[in-house]
Amino acid sequence: MNLKTKFLKIKDLILDALFPDKFKCIFCGKDIPSDFICKDCLKQDIFNEGNRCEICDTSIKEGNIVCEHCQKMKRHFKKVYSPFRYDGIVRKAILQFKSDGAKYLAKGFAEFIAQRLEVEQLEYDVIIPIPSHKKTIRKRGYNPAKVLAEELSKITSKPVVDVLYKVTQTKNQKLLNYNERQTNLENSIMLLNNSVIKNKNILLIDDIITTGATIETCAKLCNKAKNIYACAVARRT
Ligand SMILES: [Zn+2]
Ligand SMILES: [Zn+2]
Secondary structure (H helix, E strand, O other), rough: OOOOHHHHHHHHHHHHHHOOOOEEOOOOOOOOOOOOOOOOHOOOOOOOOOOOOOOOOOOOOOOOOHHHHHOOOOOOEEEEOOOOOOOOHHHHHHHHHHHHHOOOHHHHHHHHHHHHHHOOOOOOOOEEEEEOHHHHHHHHHHOOHHHHHHHHHHHOOOEOOEEEEEOOOOOHHHHHOOOHHHHHHEEEEEEEEOOOOOOOOOEEEEEEEEEHHHHHEEEEEEOOEEEEEEEEEEEEE
């Protein structure tokens, strides 16, 4: 390797360390001239599009308005917004963001959430991250939902109010059905300050939405708010 190549390599390494999200596709990491997603990833079925439940944003049959879940039970939130489908390359990137320290991905993810909220002209006053237990935060180094909230706040200028607190660590939710999840979650989260949400339009934020049980629990706790909305990077469909 000659000196010039060596220098260019070091320069790239420094730039990558300083700006890890600069012109890199959020899904495959490929260098791109601008924006957040490369052409190849854009060609994939990543966006949460098509006919979706008007409450929880999950895919439903053409002609239907709300999903079975939202028909059966009362939802304490008005509507969920999630730009991507939780599958394939999106799932992989979110797992990197949550568990492999790829915190820098939050900026790109928040950009797409912001775009979706703007398209839908959502009016809200504060952004509230879904809490993580302090042990999980210690392990990961951060609460992914809070990092997303802060990035969204930079784009939208809406304040983040971190008022939900995870009291106990919940058991592995994956093995439980909706009702079991709900019971498991009740009492595991508390609202620290009622006055900051009272009569406000609030936007809960999380990395992914699977059954909506966590959002529902948090929405129930925030029942003094005027309207409760929720958003996430991706929705399991
Ligand atoms: Zn890509
Ligand atoms: Zn629904």
